[in-house]
Structures are given as structure tokens and as C-alpha cells.
Amino acid sequence: MTSVSHPxxxxxxxxxxxxRFGPVTAVADLDLQVAPGAGVALVGRNGAGKSTTxxxxxxxxxxxxxxxxxxxxxxxxxxxxxxxxxGYCPDVGGLVPRATPWEHLQLAARLRGMGADWEDRAHxxxxxxxxxxxxxxxxxxxxxxxxxxxSVVLAAFHRPSVLLLDEPFDGVDPLGVEATLxxxxxxxxxGAAVLVSTHLLGLAVQACDEAVVLRQGRxxxxxxxxxxxxxxxxxxxxxxxx
Amino acid sequence: xxxxxxxxxxxxxxxxxxxxxGVRAGLLAAVSVAVGTLVALALAGSSVPLGRATVADxxxxxxxxxxxxxxxxxxxxxPPVLLAFLALAVVAPVAAGGGYDLVPDSQLVAYPVRVRxxxxxxxxxxxxxxxxxxxxxxxxxxxxxxxRGPGAPYLSLGLxxxxxxxxxxxxxxxxxxxxxxxxxxxGRASTWVLLALVLxxxxxxxxxxxxxxxxxxxxTSAVVSAAQDAARLDPRSLPAVLVLGLVTVLAYLGxxxxxxxxxxxxxxLGIDGPAARPVRRRATAATPYRALLEVDRxxxxxxxxxxxxxxxxxVLPVVAALVAGLPWSSIALLGPLVASGAALLFGVNAxxxxxxxxxxxxxxxxxxxxxxxxxxxxxxxxxxxxxVVVLVGAGLRSGSWPDLQQxxxxxxxxxACTALVVATCLRLSVVRPHRADLRGPRDTPAPPGTMxxxxxxxxxxxxxxxxxxxxxxVGPTPAAPVLGAALCLAWARWxxxxxRRRWLDADTRARVVxxxxxx
Numbered sequence: 001m002t003s004v005s006h007p008x009x010x011x012x013x014x015x016x017x018x019x020r021f022g023p024v025t026a027v028a029d030l031d032l033q034v035a036p037g038a039g040v041a042l043v044g045r046n047g048a049g050k051s052t053t054x055x056x057x058x059x060x061x062x063x064x065x066x067x068x069x070x071x072x073x074x075x076x077x078x079x080x081x082x083x084x085x086x087g088y089c090p091d092v093g094g095l096v097p098r099a100t101p102w103e104h105l106q107l108a109a110r111l112r113g114m115g116a117d118w119e120d121r122a123h124x125x126x127x128x129x130x131x132x133x134x135x136x137x138x139x140x141x142x143x144x145x146x147x148x149x150x151s152v153v154l155a156a157f158h159r160p161s162v163l164l165l166d167e168p169f170d171g172v173d174p175l176g177v178e179a180t181l182x183x184x185x186x187x188x189x190x191g192a193a194v195l196v197s198t199h200l201l202g203l204a205v206q207a208c209d210e211a212v213v214l215r216q217g218r219x220x221x222x223x224x225x226x227x228x229x230x231x232x233x234x235x236x237x238x239x240x241x242x
Numbered sequence: 243x244x245x246x247x248x249x250x251x252x253x254x255x256x257x258x259x260x261x262x263x264g265v266r267a268g269l270l271a272a273v274s275v276a277v278g279t280l281v282a283l284a285l286a287g288s289s290v291p292l293g294r295a296t297v298a299d300x301x302x303x304x305x306x307x308x309x310x311x312x313x314x315x316x317x318x319x320x321p322p323v324l325l326a327f328l329a330l331a332v333v334a335p336v337a338a339g340g341g342y343d344l345v346p347d348s349q350l351v352a353y354p355v356r357v358r359x360x361x362x363x364x365x366x367x368x369x370x371x372x373x374x375x376x377x378x379x380x381x382x383x384x385x386x387x388x389x390r391g392p393g394a395p396y397l398s399l400g401l402x403x404x405x406x407x408x409x410x411x412x413x414x415x416x417x418x419x420x421x422x423x424x425x426x427x428x429g430r431a432s433t434w435v436l437l438a439l440v441l442x443x444x445x446x447x448x449x450x451x452x453x454x455x456x457x458x459x460x461x462t463s464a465v466v467s468a469a470q471d472a473a474r475l476d477p478r479s480l481p482a483v484l485v486l487g488l489v490t491v492l493a494y495l496g497x498x499x500x501x502x503x504x505x506x507x508x509x510x511l512g513i514d515g516p517a518a519r520p521v522r523r524r525a526t527a528a529t530p531y532r533a534l535l536e537v538d539r540x541x542x543x544x545x546x547x548x549x550x551x552x553x554x555x556x557v558l559p560v561v562a563a564l565v566a567g568l569p570w571s572s573i574a575l576l577g578p579l580v581a582s583g584a585a586l587l588f589g590v591n592a593x594x595x596x597x598x599x600x601x602x603x604x605x606x607x608x609x610x611x612x613x614x615x616x617x618x619x620x621x622x623x624x625x626x627x628x629x630v631v632v633l634v635g636a637g638l639r640s641g642s643w644p645d646l647q648q649x650x651x652x653x654x655x656x657x658a659c660t661a662l663v664v665a666t667c668l669r670l671s672v673v674r675p676h677r678a679d680l681r682g683p684r685d686t687p688a689p690p691g692t693m694x695x696x697x698x699x700x701x702x703x704x705x706x707x708x709x710x711x712x713x714x715x716v717g718p719t720p721a722a723p724v725l726g727a728a729l730c731l732a733w734a735r736w737x738x739x740x741x742r743r744r745w746l747d748a749d750t751r752a753r754v755v756x757x758x759x760x761x
Contacts, residue, residue, distance in 0.1 A: 058605040060755060062748040079748070083607040090605075093598020093759060097681060098544040099537050104599075106526050110533040111606045136520035138544060139599075140681055154602060 011036045011162045011193020012057060017066035019052050019217075026052040028217040030066070034193040034210075036161070039184060041204035041225055042197040044214035045241050050197040051091045053214070054166045057195065058088030071161040071193075084112065087160035091167045091197070094151040097140040101131055101150050104139070105157060112158045125153045129179045144171040149179070156183045163187045163194045169203050181207055201237055205229045213240045245358035252344040252355075252363060260691060269691050272698060276375060283379055287386025288395040317388035317466065320381070324405060324462035326562075327377045331409040334371055335364065335417025337554040339547055339683025340504060342367035342690060348682055357502040361414060361494070368410050370694040372701050378406060389466075391473030398469040401479060404486040405465045411490050415497035421683065422504030441561065448564050448639065530608050534616040541595040542588065542620055545680045551587040555580060555628045560635030570648040571715040573636045577629045577656030578708035581663045582700035584628040589621040589667035590696045591687035591758075594678040598759040604751065614668065614745045618738075622664050629656045647723075648715045654723035655711025658730030659704045665737035666703060670696065672744050675757040 012034040019027040027049040034040045042050045055061040057070055059079045068075040071085030095104065102122070109118040126132045129149045139147060152168045168180050184194050184207045198204050204211060205225045213221040221240045228237050260266050292311045335341050341364025369375055381402060389398040423429035447453050468482030521544075527533035542548050559580050568576070588595060595617065596603055603613065633656060637644070644652065676688045686693055707730060714723045744750050 055601070055752075058601075060601055060604045061752045080607045080609075083605055086605065088602070088605040090598070090601040090759075094602040095597075096537055096541065096595075096599030096603070097597040097679065098541045098595075099599070100521055102523055103537060103540065104602075106524075107533050107537055107603075108606065110527055111530050111608045136523060138521065151602070 011038070011071060012040075012195060013067075013069040014053070014057070015067045017053065017056065017068060018064045019049070019056060019061065020064045026217055027056070027063075030214075030217065030219060032212060032219065034162075034195055036191045036193050037188050038210060039188050039194040039196065039208035039225075041208040041211040042195060042214060043199070043201065043204055043211055043228075043237070044220075047216075048214040049217035050214055051166050052217075054088070054091070054164050054195065054197055057162070058086055058090070058164050059083040060088070060090075085160060086162045086164060087155035087158060088164045089148075089151040089155035089166055089168055093147065094154070095139040095142070095147055098138050100136050100138055101126060101153070102135045104150070104154055108154055108157055114158055118157075121157065121159075125157060125183075128182070129153050130175060145173055145176060148172050149176045152180050152183060156187060159187070159190065159192070161192050163192050165194070166197045167199070168196065169198055169200050177203065184208075201228055201234060205233070213237070215241065245356045245362060248355060248359040249344070249362045249366065252359070253366070256344055256689065256691070259689065265692070265695070268695055272695060276369075280375075280379060280382060284382040284386050284395065284399055287383045287388075288390070290387055292390070313388045313390060316384050317470075320384055320388060320466045321460040321462040322457050323377070323381055323384065324402075324409075324465055325460050327381060327406065328409040328412070328462070330373055330377060331368075331413030332416050333413075333554065333558060334368070334374065335413050336420050337550060338417070338686075339550065340364075340418045340421040340501065341414055341684065342370070343684045343686075344690065346679070346682065346685060348679065348685075357505065358498050360505075361418070361497045361501050364414055365411065365494075367690050368414070370690050372694075372697040374410075381406065385469060389469050389473045391470070391475070393475045394473035397472040397475070397479070401469045401472045401483060401486070402465065404483060404490070405462075408486045408490040408493065411493040411497060415493045415500050418497055418500035418504050422500060422507050425504070425507045437557075441557070444561055444564055448567070453565060453567070531612050531616060534603075534608075534612060535619055538595055538616050538620040539623075541680075542624065545588075546683055547680060547685050548587055550683075552584070552624060552628065555583050555587070556631045559632045563632070563636035564639045567639055567641070568636055570637075570640060570644045570652060571712050573633065573640060574648075574652045574655050574712040574715050575708045576632050576636055577652065578659035578663075578704040578711070580628050580632045581625050581656070581659045582697070582704045584625040585621070585663045585667045585700055586687075586693065586697055587624065588678075588680060588687045589625065589664065590670045590693075590700075591674075591676050591678055592617040592621050592667060592671040593675055593754055594671075594680065594687055594758045595620075596758060597679065600755045600759040604755045610745060610751055611742065614672075614742065617671065618664060618668055621667050622660065625663055625667075626660050629660055646720050647717060650720040651711050651715040651723040654727035655708060655714075658711070658727040658734075659707055661731050661734035662703055662707065662737075663700060665734035665741070666700065669737055669741045672741050672750065672754060675754045677758055677760045 012032065014030060014032040017027050017030040017032075018025070030049070030053060032040075032053070042053065044050055052061065056063050056068055057075065059075055059082050063076065070082045073082040073085055075082040099107075105118070105122040108114075109122070123132070126135050129152065131146065131150060131153065134142070134146065139150065142150065148168060148170055149172060152165060155163060155165060163184070165180075165184070169177050172180065181203070184196065187194055194208070196204060196207050205228055208225045211223055211225045211228050212219055227233055260269065292313065341361065343360070344363035344367065347360075369378075382399060385398055385402045386395040389395070391398070420433060424433055447456055465482065468479045471479035471482075524536065527536055559576055563573070563576065566572075593600065633652065674692075676692065678687045679685050680687065688696065710726060711723055714726065745754075
């Protein structure tokens with residue numbers, strides 16, 4: 001659906017995606033492509049299907065219909081391999097309440113089969129996201145913003161080829177926002193496809209070069225993110241939401 | 243809004259949150275059966291005809307169906323049973339972190355809920371506890387049978403009911419008081435000292451053979467005497483009614499004051515208590531399964547309500563066994579009962595241990611079965627651990643080594659019930675998941691009504707099995723309990739395979755993960 005032009009096969013290739021919860025259709029016939037190195041912002045009103053789409057791409061939710069390729073892997077046929085390619089920051093929480101950030105990273109390193117250098121990467125991320133001093137405290141005591149930052153750390157930890165961030169800026173302080181933007185830039189530079197769902201249009205514009213607007217589970221518009229910048233962009237976005 | 247209106251509103255909210263018609267029907271049926279059984283037993287006891295029998299023909303009379311008068315024996319058991327009820331009424335709210343929440347307090351922070359509402363809601367939920375209810379059944383039946391006279395059973399039962407109400411309210415007051423005391427380091431230390439003193443006192447009483455004498459001079463004998471007076475239409479029962487009424491009112495007011503104090507009192511643990519303290523790092527686990535298991539174990543042992551629940555489960559039955567000095571046939575019943583109690587701590591909703599992290603874990607590249615196996619292991623550890631502690635404690639008090647038949651029956655019964663309980667827990671966890679924080683002191687793994695249904699379900703599962711193994715302690719052969727355990731293990735394995743099949747279905751897994759991670 002989007003018009004990002006890169007020669008390599010897409011990092012994310014979704015065609016005809018449908019997700020139904022009983023009588024409720026959360027996502028209806030959605031097409032979406034994100035090329036390696038590209039950043040796409042998924043925007044839209046509450047209930048538009050953004051988080052559901054990311055949950056499908058993250059391998060948490062099976063689609064009702066459609067094909068989902070992440071990092072070139074069919075997420076339905078080979079969900080385990082697909083999850084290896086993906087780093088996913090869920091929209092709410094996403095942390096085991098009575099485990100520490102370090103224990104989350106240990107678990108991720110073991111389950112992802114990361115090499116011995118994972119500790120260096122973990123230290124680096126915790127420092128950049130200002131979580132080093134809280135690395136051994138259980139996450140139940142974290143503020144909402146700290147939890148968001150930690151979720152981004154976990155998503156980016158293994159340098160995935162597809163980075164999925166659902167509301168990564170929600171309640172995060174400016175330094176945390178800067179660290180997240182930097183991680184998105186770094187992921188794109190190494191060729192990862194980045195998909196960011198957010199209500200903060202200004203940050204979406206900074207993080208991504210493409211914006212896809214969802215409404216009632218369908219793509220209603222796609223445009224270069226820069227076109228949604230400024231007051232005119234805001235006005236156009238509001239128009240698209242109606 | 244008045245407290246009464248708030249309680250009604252919270253009950254209505256809780257009822258509206260029971261979405262499944264099946265669960266609603268089950269709850270209504272359970273309440274009807276529970277009330278019906280209580281009324282039937284309370285009236286049945288008094289209608290048992292009493293005859294004259296010598297000691298010599300009692301057993302023959304029993305077998306021939308002739309009326310035998312056992313009111314004296316049953317009446318003598320009433321004071322310790324009433325005291326045991328008081329102990330439970332105190333321990334249960336203490337174990338629940340003060341009381342029971344109609345709606346978790348974390349979901350009510352934005353609303354001006356009065357302390358009276360919390361206390362009344364907690365009192366309302368007290369009967370949703372199998373131990374509380376079973377004791378009330380036993381007391382009602384025993385009183386109805388043993389206390390006879392023109393005013394029986396209604397007046398005598400009424401007086402005993404006044405005692406049960408007073409004991410329940412006193413328990414609530416003490417529960418809230420203890421929560422307040424434990425807000426500071428000194429308070430926590432003093433409650434540990436108090437617990438140690440109580441245990442030491444019980445131990446000393448047992449070791450010095452003073453337990454029989456203590457049981458004969460229990461203050462609850464006065465309640466039984468008053469019930470007998472009431473049955474005889476003797477006005478001397480009136481002061482007891484007044485005293486019990488006064489105790490109830492004062493305890494209720496005390497519970498409100500204590501709850502208000504406990505909820506306002508600033509603690510010394512900081513906003514997040516132990517959550518603010520750093521924990522020691524462990525070496526990275528060798529396998530994904532071990533890595534998940536370590537996180538799951540930490541989720542159990544770092545949870546305040548779970549730690550407290552495990553402690554109560556380990557200590558209370560041991561103390562009861564020490565006091566009672568149970569024979570091996572009764573010890574065979576203990577293990578299964580403790581197993582079902584341990585399962586209610588978190589096992590019935592084991593996947594909620596991951597909280598909102600369940601979504602993140604589901605996005606990791608692992609075999610989904612590893613997650614379920616890890617949960618099964620941690621539930622088994624807690625259930626089996628509680629059973630072992632209780633069996634050892636009760637066994638030491640029994641004063642004799644079990645013979646081969648008894649030992650085989652006790653071990654086989656405990657293994658069988660542990661396996662069945664764990665299998666049931668995992669099935670419930672996958673089929674009926676709930677969001678549960680297990681973080682606050684009064685958090686439970688499922689809503690109160692569901693927990694009541696779960697406790698009934700587990701009791702119906704373990705009680706018959708436990709009774710069979712208790713009977714097997716007297717024969718016919720040690721092979722019988724082994725065979726029984728093998729059958730139960732096969733049943734548990736069949737249940738586990740069904741749960742495994744469900745869990746491997748991606749849609750089911752997504753539903754479970756979304757539910758436990760909600761909010």
C-alpha cells in the first residue's frame with residue numbers, strides 16, 4: 001500500500017489481512033509494505049486496528065485471513081522464525097511485573113539464542129535509555145514512562161530486521177523520546193524495517209518517512225510523513241480521521 | 243453515597259462482570275445448593291431420634307439402625323470446634339491481607355469508596371471460603387443434633403449463629419489491625435515474634451501433654467452452655483446473646499477503625515515496597531525452559547499475597563495437626579486438602595504470573611509448550627512443597643512410624659491428588675484465564691465468585707480421592723493405594739494432554755495472552 005521504494009524485498013509485506021474477534025472486525029483487508037531501512041508510522045483513531053495489526057506482525061495474534069511476511073518469513077506458516085526476525089514493543093505494559101529489566105534481557109538473550117556479547121548490548125541500551133540504575137528492580141515498581149522505555153529496549157535488544165513499536169512515546173520524558181528516536185534511526189540505518197504506531201503525530205513525522213492512516217481496520221491514506229508535519233499537516237490528518 | 247449503596251453498587255458491578263451465562267448459572271446453583279444444604283443439615287440434626295443404649299450395644303445399634311444417643315459425645319466436641327472456627331475466622335482475613343475485595347482496590351482508586359464499604363464487602367465475601375462454609379455446616383449439624391430441648395433447634399442455632407457472626411467480624415477487625423501493624427519494619431518483626439510465640443506455646447502444650455486439659459477448659463464452652471440454655475428456654479441464655487451482639491457491634495466498629503488506620507498509615511517500604519529494592523542477579527540459565535522457570539519462580543516468591551498464602555498453608559495445617567495429634571488415616575486426608583488450598587493461591591490462573599509481560603513473552607521465538615511446562619512445574623513445586631511440609635509436621639506429631647500400608651496410602655494419595663490438582667489448575671488456566679496482578683496484599687488470581695467455584699471444584703475433586711486413600715490406610719494391601727495412584731496419574735495425564743492440545747492452538751493462546759495481559 002505504501003510507496004516507499006527500495007530495491008530489497010520488503011521487511012514487512014501484509015496482504016489482505018483480516019482479524020476478527022467474534023462478530024467484531026478489528027482489521028479488514030489491510031495491505032501494508034515496509035521496505036528494509038524504511039520507517040512507517042501507523043496512525044489513526046482509537047480502535048482503528050493499529051495495535052491489532054502490530055500484534056499480528058509480532059506473532060502474538062494469528063490473523064483470520066491474509067498473508068503476513070515479516071523479514072521475508074511467513075508469520076502464519078513459520079511463526080517461530082518470524083518472531084526471531086521481529087522486535088516487538090506492545091502497546092500496554094509488556095513487562096513481567098515481578099521480573100527485573102536484567103532478568104527480561106537474560107530471558108530474551110536465552111530464548112533468542114544470542115551470543116556472549118549480549119551483556120554489552122544490554123548495558124549499552126540500559127544506559128542510553130536511563131535504566132541502568134533500575135536494572136535490578138522489579139518492573140512492578142516502574143513508572144509508566146520507564147515501562148515504555150524498557151519495552152523499547154527489549155524490542156531493539158537483538159537488533160531485529162523488523163522493529164515494531166506500539167505507542168513507544170506514550171508518557172515518556174523528552175530524554176527517553178530522544179533515545180527512542182535514536183534507536184529507530186540506528187535500526188533503519190542497519191536496514192531494519194520500522195513500523196511505529198502512535199498518536200503523537202509530530203514524533204511520528206520525526207521517526208518515519210511514511211505515514212499510513214488507518215480507519216476501521218482499513219488503510220484510508222498513505223503519504224510521506226513530512227506532509228503531515230506542521231499545522232497544515234495536522235489539519236489534513238484530522239480530515240483523514242473523519 | 244452511603245456505604246450500603248456503595249456495597250450494592252459494587253456487588254452489581256461484580257455480577258455484571260460475570261459475562262458467561264454458564265458461570266452465572268453455576269454461581270446461582272452453587273449459592274442455592276450451599277444455602278439449601280446448610281438449612282437441611284441444620285434441621286436434620288434435630289430430627290435424628292435419640293434412644294437409650296448401653297456402651298456395649300452401641301456399635302450393634304449403629305449397624306442395626308437403632309437409635310443411639312451420642313449427644314454427649316458430639317456436645318463435648320462443640321467447644322473445640324467453635325474455637326477452631328474462631329481461629330479460622332482470624333487467620334483467613336489475615337492470610338487475605340486484611341479482608342476480601344469485592345473489586346480489587348487498584349481498580350477503585352479513582353472513586354471515593356468508603357472504608358465501611360470495604361469492611362462490609364469483605365464481610366459479605368467471608369462465606370465464599372470452603373473452609374468457613376464447611377465449618378459452619380459441621381457446627382450447625384452438631385448443634386442441631388447435640389443440643390435438644392423445647393427451644394431447639396431454632397433458639398440454640400440462633401445463639402450459635404450469633405457466635406459465628408461475632409467470630410467472623412472479630413477476625414476481620416484483627417485482620418485489618420495486623421495489616422496496619424505490618425506497615426512498618428518494627429510491626430513486621432513483632433508479628434513474626436507473635437507467630438513464633440504462638441507456635442512455641444502450641445508446641446509446649448503438645449509436648450507437655452496439656453492439650454487435653456486445655457481443650458476441656460475452653461471459653462467456647464460458655465457458648466455451648468448458653469445454646470443449651472436457649473434450647474431449654476432458660477432466660478440465662480439472654481446475657482450470652484447480648485454479649486455476642488455487643489462483641490459483634492464493637493468488632494465491626496473496630497474493623498472499620500482498623501481498616502481506616504491500616505489504609506492511611508504510611509509504611510516504611512516506600513510506594514512500591516519491596517519493588518523498590520534491587521535483587522541479586524543470577525547467572526543466565528542454560529536452557530530456555532530453565533530461563534522461563536526462573537522468571538516464573540521469581541514471580542511467585544516476589545509476590546506478597548503468594549508468599550503469605552504459602553506460609554499460612556504451610557503453618558496452619560501443621561499447627562492443627564499438632565493440636566489434634568492425628569492418626570495416619572486422617573493424615574492421609576491432610577495432603578489432598580492442602581493440595582487444593584495451595585492450588586487456589588495462583589495455580590488456577592497460572593498464566594497470570596506473566597501479567598502484561600505475557601504479550602512480550604508470546605512475541606519471543608520459543609516453543610509455546612515451554613511456557614506451559616514452566617508454569618506446570620512452578621505450580622507443582624508450590625502444591626507438592628506445601629503437601630510435604632504438612633505431611634512431615636503431622637507425621638512427627640502422630641508419635642509412631644506408619645506401617646507399610648499407611649505409608650503407601652499417605653504418599654500415594656498425596657501424589658495422586660497433587661497430580662490431579664495441578665492438571666486441573668492448568669486446564670482452568672488455559673480455558674478460563676483472568677487478568678490478575680497478584681501484587682496488592684488482597685489480590686487473588688480470579689474474582690471472588692470464580693474463586694469460590696474453583697474451591698468447590700477442587701474440593702469435589704480431592705475429597706473423594708482423599709477419602710479413598712484414607713480408607714486404604716487400613717488395607718487390604720499396599721498394592722491398592724499404588725494402583726489407585728496410578729489410575730489418578732493416568733487421569734491427570736489425560737487432562738494434561740487435553741490442556742496441551744488447547745494451548746498449542748494459536749487462537750486459544752492469543753486469547754489467554756490477551757486476557758491475562760489486559761489493562
